[in-house]
Amino acid sequence: MNAEFTKQELAFQDEVRTFLQSEFPKDYRSKIDANIRLSKEEIVDWQKILYRKGWAAPSWPEEFGGTGWSQIQKHIFANEMGSIGAPEPVPFGMKMVAPIIMAYGSDEQKARFLPDILESNVWWCQGYSEPNAGSDLASLKTSAVRDGEHYVVNGAKTWNTYGQYADWIFCLVRTDNSVKKQEGISFLLIDMHSPGISLKPIVLIDGHPEVNEVFFDDVRVPAENLIGEENKGWSYAKVLLTHERTNISGVPRGRRRLRSLKRLATETDDGFGANMMENQIFKNKIASLEIELEALEYAELRTLASVSAGKAPGPESSILKIVGTEIAQRIDEIFVELAALQCLPYVPEQFEDGYQGASIGIESSASATLTYFNNRKASIYGGSNEIQRNIICKAVLGL
């Protein structure tokens, strides 16, 4: 039993580290450290840098332009990205729709969509959830009715992340109402510029319109945009939902945040002549989280080792989602506790790119509450943590 990297793996780690140090743009890095959002152009620019290096899609097979990396290499890459704070490519194209196109799409669809995803020429968004279909996703109602060489789509999708930037949306739509709800769903790719699509931003409690409602009003979609067979969409989507369940725990990002939390704490007065890092209660809270990350890291490594040994990532990986998000949320809380009065100002625009006004609150203290509020989403999205617990009960405990 050992948790060591091989010589080759260590050399790879060095290569990744060196690349990120020199190629991840310094101004993006300082923005991320100051909790300022990157613009769409900056995100795309960064993804194109990764593309030029050949590292845009670590999880893709080589035949589609992936890296051909081992599980361990993917883990190392994700680790190094997280440690430096470099954003992972936006997942909707690269991690969510692309694997489905690869597995179930036609050759034409693969040739048409995959290269632009890899090169970050096209921005994808997700059309799954609906106002009345959240955790019970299969009860979705958006309909697609076949009309000659087209589907006519009507309905509404919600919690659509960054649809305002998107060129394409992948949707689950209902194509048959007469069968069990899971069996009448199809997987459709829709051009966001099609007539009849409209967007309504949803402003989250941190003040940022990160998600949208998307309305479809008699939107005509060429039938060639159907993935696989009609009414099989649910089975395709389910595969996607369990896809890439390793490297999702956010351990390196958590460690990076705790490092900056500790630094901030040494600079924060406790009001009694010492700093907050000298406060035993506060110190122990941070220690508990560091310990938690340690346990999570090894849980992830154990999953990774078993995947490397050829076993499919089992439902045990739901643990990584649950624990990863819950730890991240606890770190959010501690940032709030540390910032104290400094996080009360609600000036969300100062964390937008290009803000020119006076900054309120020391450093990024005022972002603590915003991050805390925003990140409550983490235990809700991607299959809420309650759904993950259902998966554990059903698939592991046999309940």
Added chain:
Amino acid sequence: MDFSYSEVQQMLQDSVQKFVSKSYDFDTRMKIIASEEGYSKENWQLFAELGWLAVPFSEESGGLGGSVVDLMVMMEEFGKGNLVEPFLASVVLCGGLVSELADEDRKAEKLGRVISGDLMLACAFAEAGSRFNLSKVATSAASNGNNIVINGKKIAVLNGPNADELLVVARESGTETDPDGISVFCVPPATEGVTVRPFTNVDGQKSSEIDFNSVVIPATARLGEKGNALGALEKVADRVIVGLSAEAVGALEVLLRKTVEYSKTRKQFGTSIGTFQALQHRMADMFIECQLARSIVVMAAMKLDSAEGQREKTKAVSAAKSRVGKAIRSVGQESVQIHGGIGVTNELDVGHYFKRVTALEIMFGNTDYHTERFASL
């Protein structure tokens, strides 16, 4: 990176598993606890024959040269069987101290008998005022010519009532928490001035309080250098902590399995209680706790076996004990809760596992202590 067990580790695991399933059911265990010794001498001899007592010791000392990961594999199975035989107390803790401190002759002599199952040891280190601090030693050892005179009161001496020899941690110099000045002495319990008050712990294991009233022993009874035993004590304690954390992991998994099984058979309101989501999610959380506890113990065991520095090792051990302690609280309590009334009765094994893991959470530093130790490093 490889988390699979070696062939030897698998054999060790099989061997303990077989013993537990063949010879250690609930009734047998309760009878052993009710016996005068509180452990089975036959079992102990069998452990010796199976080579288990030799696992932690170097090959030069007649042991099997087992790693901490080996110990972990074994202790996890001990935990599943909830064995009361004093393996950690006599072999890992005391044997470990002898191995760290004693000169070659004494090492060979004592460890040989530990390995053959003929020597039972107990370590008297804790005191009413020491809480979890190993360097807080008020018991004094004063030189008097060629003799040493020991005075003091020890508590929580695991395996004390059955020990052929006591390893007594006493102070030869310095203030009460001085890291220097601490020595370990071999004291036969029959020595004049030694009073052993035996009792059974909540987990069914034998323990004792021991008073030392002007106990005179030869200076040659000292293991190792004068006043220089703390480092060895801490090092051995770290190994014991990983061992008992692994034992807890085994016990917690049994609690989880038994709770899930019970929830599938216990019917209320016309259906098995395992169909209630209010209970399902709590069992999912128990599963998560078990997995995290296991993961961090694996981490700590591998760190102790590695070439890392002492600070990193100590940090890893404290991280593990702290995290396992949390899992003990939640999995232990939840398994009792989900079993309902039967869970708090003496007739079901669940309550006994709960009691054992509760003791494990406290021993060698509880969760808060280790969280703080982790934070201070």
